[in-house]
Amino acid sequence: ARGRRGPAATRGRRALKNFAAGRTGAWREVWPLIADYEDGFLRALIDLAPDIVHVHDLHPLPAAAAYDRYRAARGLPPVPWVYDAHEWLPGQMMPGPVDQRIAWKAAEAELIHEADAVVAVTDGLADRMREYHALQERPVTVINGPWGAQVPMDPAERLPLRTELGLSDDVPLLVYVGKLAEVRGVRTLVDALPLLPGVHVAYVGSPDPGARQGLRDRAAQLDVADRMHIVDYVPSASVTWYVSSATAGVSPLLPTPAHESAVATKLRECLLA
Template identity: 40%
Template structure:
């Protein structure tokens, strides 16, 4: 890589790995941008959502989205005939082909019917020929409808075969146990072979880039990064590996309800965790869980997903005004929720509370295209509160804080799931920097923080009565809760600038021969507490 005299040479090459499309993942974006601003040569590899490779710049970092074919992601039963559903189409596209063929036939019959009608109106068809033509069209239309239903039935059976199996049968449990006993932590190769799809898509690109350090985000990318490190070692190259654990794997509710998912992914994580030279995570509680889960010598370092305070592009337009987007004035009480929309996020409780909060409006800054969001809007309409629910799209992550600041209260009604209990989530920090009083459910870490700082109220998760109480209390005295943000050092510690220093210290410890960052003081910073050094197994 060539550099002109005005551009300092990179301090080393860092390849970051994530199993999503990067957009919408503020933590990954901020880490990549901060590392590149500190002088590292950063390439962020993500997953293309549509199979098309894409490239763009994120500050000084390069982002590349890779296609990830998934042939191993599909289970073998999807390719076999089902005794329970004998009429099901086999996988491979035949169902889609037949359905499209029937649609084409029916479209053709509509045109032919129109032609017969036109010819009859013009006097070209009459009497017996006209009746025979119409009878023939009716027979074909009936046949097309019957074939359409037949294709629909066989396609439905195919989908039952493909998606209906829950992998909870005694056979599946026995299968899982057998491979666990036979292969130990290598059992994921049999239980979740789809993890190889990530390796085959990302691995060659990582090898081609020849990084000095790999920053692997979350559990799927840990294996990709560890195997790349092993291959580099076989060539005589030293590559450092940072594992950034966003969630506690045993606390995830598997999206596929079967006996294999969690044991397979835990085995995969256990196999490759020892190869990490440093472990980072999102909270002290999660760090303690990871230390116990993997027998780590030290707790992982904590890198909070705090809001970026200096990542706004120079040519960026001013953020939209939240109240203007909702069409309300400055004196109207306004609650805001920003983030993912899903039942476990507790948004149903917010909508149910609206009839009991007269005059209060609610802004949901979410993905408005989700069916779940549509159901929330329908529920608000049935409750007579449709005019007080406002569904708004996301804004760029550097605009989130000023955008949210137009509200009166930030709400986090999240349900009590294991991974929800152990972290201060992104929106918590965003509400704080927007200086919003908060109302949070009684998930452990956030509830304890709010009670300690006094920045809001806590309610029982899923309890609409208690949610109404908490919102009413905050709206009655918002100034008292906002005053919590005047506490010296509170918001300063919840900034991305502070977190970027932790990240830089980890990188500099793992790559001690790299030159210092531009404009940095010559002495290297001390090793941050919890930046774990692991010894790979032999």
């Protein structure tokens, strides 16, 4: 009805979006940004002319399927492609309008059947994907594990984390490694600092200036800016070496179905460190 409000209205609009996205290819209309990804990655595939396409995460997924159609329309032999699903997409909590999650969920459900192979990060996720998408074969499991060896970096490039921060060995230092996203609980660490006198927190985080500034602003509000540090990523082979001087590693991921269905890489990095 016109002008209705509240949870029932929200559920109704979401149901309509879900229904619309279920039509073949309609996810492009529900969330047009997917079409932009599709166009951009498709141009890259055409230019590269690869022998095989390895789709990492969801964003190149539509382009890989489109590249198949592009070659078929020109009488060219197909190029095999693999969908490497990094997370449980139906359970991801994406920023912005709910339309984004609805459309990506529909795109995966449609296009996963066109892939020549599917890769999951845990056996449990592989079983869940096969059942959810009614796949003929169980996805292959490739654990998203870090390097087992600690590879030091050239001192001219980076020093161990504690050394870079100028902290003595007796200063408690917590470290977070990964994307600076609110759904990953990064703000929780800053909010905890007033309750942890003398403890420092270091983020080895993504270069997003907005996310970094948000953490700095929050630290300033709580008067803990001198105990909150943000540093740039290091090469994957050197992560465990770089963070091993910290007192403890923290994985503050907020509870979402995606976070609960896979073991985060940062946990293994902390164990190895």
